[in-house]
Amino acid sequence: MEWPDFYPENCPPEEGEPASGIVYRLVRNDPPQTIDFTTYYEENPKFFEGNPHLICKGCGVSVYRDPKDITRLKKRYKKFKNRHIAEGELNPALGVILHTPSPRIISHHTWWVPVGTKHWVVFKVISE
Numbered sequence: 212m213e214w215p216d217f218y219p220e221n222c223p224p225e226e227g228e229p230a231s232g233i234v235y236r237l238v239r240n241d242p243p244q245t246i247d248f249t250t251y252y253e254e255n256p257k258f259f260e261g262n263p264h265l266i267c268k269g270c271g272v273s274v275y276r277d278p279k280d281i282t283r284l285k286k287r288y289k290k291f292k293n294r295h296i297a298e299g300e301l302n303p304a305l306g307v308i309l310h311t312p313s314p315r316i317i318s319h320h321t322w323w324v325p326v327g328t329k330h331w332v333v334f335k336v337i338s339e
Contacts, residue, residue: 228308242335268321274322
């Protein structure tokens with residue numbers, strides 16, 4: 212697979228697995244579009260100047276396995292209030308995924324998307 216030029220060396224990490232299964236993501240558009248999958252690194256590159264050890268994770272897209280987690284995330288943060296919950300079914304052609312839980316959101320995964328995929332087309336909005 213070919214990865215975006217902004218990915219650092221050894222990213223995605225070796226422990227990542229082929230993407231598969233149902234995941235959820237908060238999106239702005241219905242239907243979801245490529246812009247809904249912009250990485251935190253692309254949106255906030257200056258954050259990583261002081262945190263280089265987080266760059267690889269920041270180059271991935273946050274997705275969740277448990278729909279309850281994504282619902283709680285939407286309710287907890289004002290910036291997500293008007294976003295839609297989208298569901299998608301990943302497959303190995305769509306990259307690499309790794310379970311990266313936080314203390315509050317156990318089902319968080321980081322998903323690294325290769326160049327040239329239309330990954331957004333496997334997602335559909337399931338809730339406002």
